[in-house]
Amino acid sequence: MGAMLLSLMIVFPLAGAILLWVLPAGRTSGRVALVWSLLGLILVGLVAKEALSGDQLARGGFVLESKLPWLSGATGSSIASRVEISYHLGIDGISLWLIVLAGLLSPLVIAASFTAIQERVREYYTLLLLLQSGMLGVFCALDLLLFYVFFEFTLIPLFLLIGIWGSKDKRRAAYKFFIYTVAGSVLTFAGILYYAYYAHAHGGLPMLTFDLPMLYQAAGSIPAGVQWWLFIALAAGFAIKVPLFPFHTWLPLAHTEAPTAGSVLLAGVLLKLGTYGFLRLSLPLLPLASVALAPTMAVLAIIGIIYGAMVAWAQQDMKKLVAYSSVSHLGFCILGMFSLKMAGVSGSVLYMINHGLSTGALFLMVGMIYERYHTRQMGQVGGLARTMPWLAFFFIFFTLSSIGLPGLNGFVGEFLVLLGTALSAGTQDDLAAGPLGFSYAVFAASGILLGAIYMLWLCRAVLFGPLRQPDHTPDTSRGLTTDLTRREITILVPLAIACLWVGVYPKSLQQSINQSVASNILHHQQTQAAAMGNVISPGDRQVVWQTVHGYSAVEAGDQP
């Protein structure tokens, strides 16, 4: 069962998409998709339960693995006989929570679309289910090509979602989004191919394999110069996806024009494909380059944090403001990751999840305002707290979560990222000194201040002051009410609970995250040492392992 579970989870929404086409088109499509997606969420829950049971994660590897040959050459000709491309799935503590996030957001956005989507209903929900499949798949893939296939697969449904159901400038937004991200990811693809080739030709791997755990082992044998180029190639796709400054200009446009569900999934999950790619591929596969280029990445991230916040402040369009806030927030993810310390990387992973929850919720709410007032301009609506107390409550709640109020989720990630960045240069944890340092943290910390400025600015403009609304609004057709409907509240409540939960008891997530992050960092330390010609003795390995693990008494021999 365990081995099939991941495949089942990925295929399940796909089956739902087919089911939608078999059933007659009409109003029911949304309900069917919702039910199906909720069943998918149950599957995700099963996966989480299975993954967290026992101490499998503490061993530091992947769990729920399944591996089937996919494109292994068997025809006898020379190179192809040594090619191994497999359908290899498996998760660890990092991908697990991203899967949970994707599984949670999917039914919510489906439910959020009931009133907003009035035409081509069936096609819309089909695409959402397809997207769900793709998102789940990308976090499970342990084969580089499979990863890439899923990575690109997510583009198509979203491209169509933006292009068909978007608002005014939807065509341009969809094309820009698609072409920009594809232009980056073809370089990633080239990098992946060359990496596999190099690891086989010079890295001592017996075949041309795309299997991630196997490639991890070859990571130490790739010279720094090659790593440098490969890093840039991989980063081209990931940095655009994140998006890292200055590759972010597709994002505000895509977010603004996309339908609510598209914006939510884009911000909540799809941007994380970039950060996840960095974490899953760039860091462990290219240890030397990621240390050497970490300051560059960190500087770009910090520019993104400050610049994104400043530009967000100047926006008049609510959705654009939230979109630019994503640029700022994702900067923190990148920064923490490249601190190469437990706290930073763990914080970065948490930050990915937190951003998905709070920014996702903010996009949902901007969508809810848009449905009623048919505008996203801050100048045209205001004082909504009077007529929409529920909206005001949630809006302020998620704003606070977004600006890192302690006790809510945003703070935990932000704090850990800053802590890791500050700690990076030191060796208090008995690991090699990381590439960043306290001065980076000082600049990044200004994001705390700037983040508060633009979000409170938004709150003040939309919620406070005298009531201001365009003529003939609020639009209460299609079963909407002036304040949020029960359906909309039900959508926001799970997100609010999740935010509170992560803020109050992050340990429940961090336990599993840290186990995987620890093994990641250990791996990084080892390959880094190996690449520089030092071999870590088993004794040292034990020390390092216990240092990064701290709390876990697992033997060093058990990790990958």
Next chain:
Amino acid sequence: MDSLQQYSILILLLPLLGAVLAGALGPRLLKGATHWVVILAVGGAAYCAYQLFEVYTHLAVHTHEPVQLVIYDWIGMGGPTSWLTVNFRIDPLALVMLLTVTFIATWIVVYARDYMRHHHHPERGYERFFAFLGLFVFSMCALVLGGNFLLLYLGWEAVGLCSYLLIGFYYDKPAAAAAAMKAFLVNRIGDFGFGLGILLIYLKCGSLDYDYVLSSAGITALGDWAPGIALLLFCGAVGKSAQLPLYVWLPDAMEGPTPVSALIHAATMVTAGVYMVARCGAIFVTSEAVMTFVAAIGGITALFAATMALVQYDMKRILAYSTISQLGFMFLGLGVYAADAAVFHLMTHAFFKALLFLGAGSVMHAMGGIIDVREFGGLRKVLPWTCYTFVIGSLALAGFPMLSGFFSKDLILHQALEVQPLLGWLAVITAGLTAFYTFRMVLLAFWGPKRLPFGVHVHESGPWIIVPLLVLAIGAAGAGYYFHEKLPEFLVDMMTPFDVAFEHLPPGAVVHGLSHEEVGLLSGVVAIAGIAVAVLGYWIRPDWSRRWREESGWLYILVHNKYYVDEILATVLVRPLQQAAAVGSAVDRYLVDGLVWLVAAGPRLVGFILHRYQRGAMQGYGVMMAGGLAVIIFLVFIFARVLAAAN
């Protein structure tokens, strides 16, 4: 679970539960009875705080050792000491703060029952208000109970949030919305430094628990960074406790309902900075310069704010400036190693300033929302209870002998005159000004001929308002005398680092000038003189005050406009930032996206050239295919020829 743990958890959970119940059930179910939930919750917290005090004093009669309670693992920091815990530290300082906060909060919540019901925004937001109050008490208790810097930061931000919500309570007033945002953002400026200080502490100590950081081992680990860290932490205090230059949010915060001003902006929240410095004394005393800096900020702010209070007409704003000034006194006390005096002043100030704010609220209540003292006068006869309790509070604030403010201010002045004589004398002048502006306000509002705003039906407030006033008046009158020996004794443990550092001050740094009795006499005389001048100028010869105003000319205009600090900040800080944001937005649109466009322009050009050959006609493609084939064949032939010739 021992009783310490139970009580400390209850202190936090009761107000939180009250807030959640009030917020969740209030609008539908409880409605007008919502206040009961929160009154019971906050009162219960006060009771638990008292029980905690009892248990603690019986535990540690002799030692006053702090007790550390670990509740649960919170954040994983990585590394060997991997989990940062939610832990409480119960020691005399925390207990003093807890008792003060919960006691005063209880009476303010009681007061709010009537005040909010009959205020000029009838009905609306009644439940919301009480939910916020409960949330505030929870946050404040978390702030003082927390046993590590991150919990301190949590409470710190959470009280800031409550302040934001409560200042913006009348959210459809643009001024209130702006003030709320300003308060939060100005605080965040301070928190920027505060947060960096916390990061540095972890960087140097590898821990955030008070138990370790404030121990001698922790201080050693901080090493040379200790003064820098102290300054960064102090940034936070400057923001939260409204000191120069970040005080600007507090006067505007008076947009909130009056009980809020009393609870948050006078009695408890703003003193968090004082609490923090007292708590982190061990870090601050590592450098004499830092202590001098703290004292200087405090002393100068005290004088500065007092001068602004001289010329205001809005009662709540006068009290706001007075709060800033009194907080300055507290920081002065901290800076001159008299932390116990500062905490003592914090406590007495909580009583009399809460009383004064509630009294001002009662006046406002009676005047139908008008609070400008030019609009009314001679209210002594119509609002007797309010008037006399207000006078008691004013006397305490002015430092009238034997009332609470006298004792605590006296202790601060005494030590200030010894350690920082210059600041000490400034503080004496400030004390005189305090007495003057306080009584100016009292006399304008309550004495003189009876004047009422047009169309206002004046009535004395009901028991829900009068009883809290009376209770606080008793505190304002008696707390000083009752505690002036007990409190320093109780806080002796907190004082250790301050005392040690004080002992080690270089010779000559301490001037032995005036004795305790002499300082007492001095401050008493100054207070009475200030009151006398006020009486002279605003009661006996009102024309004098008019003359003072006219003769001071530009000085009056400068002070009346609050030294133009808000305008200066707007010009040098806010507007440039806003312009930078606008420029950034333009840069993003034209430069960054322009580069992207440029990159895309290459393929677009190629496409532009080639598109005319895509005519869409099937036969056209056929011709091109045939032609292409011909060209390729031709090239292959040529190539073969060339190859053959080369061989």
Next chain:
Amino acid sequence: MAELSNYILVGALLFGLGVIGFLTRRNLIVVFLCTELMFQGVVVNLVAFARYWGNLQGQAFALFLLVIAAVEAGLALALVVVLYRRRGTLDSEAWNSMRG
């Protein structure tokens, strides 16, 4: 027995006629017939070479192609009918929506 070159010449002629027809005619059905003509030119070649080499692979392939061509003809003519219904003309110029 005729020379191989004769067969190839016939094949080339058929193919050439097909190409010319394909490029010059406008009627969709004629155009389609011309592609069939090119097809048959190729098939003639296949059969001729099969004979020349004395094995059956080319002939088998030719049979295969004939089937494919038949299927394709069915499909293509159906498409032509649909196109005719849409525009009421068989002129190939009427269909240029792929114009760049």
